[in-house]
Amino acid sequence: MAELVAAELRRSITVAMRRLSASSLMPASQGNLSARDRDTGNVVITPHAYPYEDMTPDDLVVLGPDGEQIGGRLDPSYDALLHVGVYKARPEVFAVLHTEPPYVNAFGALGRDILPVTTTGLKSANGTTPIMPFRHRRDEAFTTEMLEVMGDSHGVVWQNHGLLVVADTVENAAERTIGIEFNAQVMHLALRAGEPQTLERVGADMIVA
Ligand SMILES: [Zn+2]
DSSP states (O other): OOOSSOHHHHHHHHHHHHHHHHTTSSSTTOOEEEEEOTTTOOEEEOBTTOOGGGOOGGGOEEEOTTSOEEEOSSOBOTTHHHHHHHHHHOTTOOEEEEEOOHHHHHHHHHTOOBOOOSHHHHHHHTSOBOEEOOOSOOSHHHHHHHHHHHTTSSEEEETTTEEEEEESSHHHHHHHHHHHHHHHHHHHHHHHHSOOOOHHHHOGGGOOO
């Protein structure tokens, strides 16, 4: 019988979450990461409230394309249906990552969009990372609104909560998350000294790397 999801995909999720957790991009067992298998269309996602340092590929949960659980002994992440909703709406997306990085969250709390003040930030977010107003429920309407706010950016901030990033691979989702947090940290430092020039104002054609 064919695998529900590729073993390599499972492994990449546990590797990425251990790395992000060790880098303080989310506290304790917060955050979640999923990937869509390109062959089967199934979604593999981190379990609910489970420590990343102990997580093995067997601890991950597998969902069918409509979100029904078809593999794994643990409960899926609380945001599982949100991830499935993103995959349904965005056929080009194969990885969805939610983290709670401190500098990103600081701008989220202020309701202030994160502007590309570094080349890394521009590349990681594909421009500005917008802020979505706080909502109590993360239901279907939340997913629809979130995708609207995100537009063609690679990321969106849930105000007073955290960051959601989409990508074509798990590795790129992790890189983009790290890049958006780095850019937010630089923006924070720059704002203490004045008004930073953003790459949008300079023009993206000046980017060399
Ligand atoms: Zn969260």
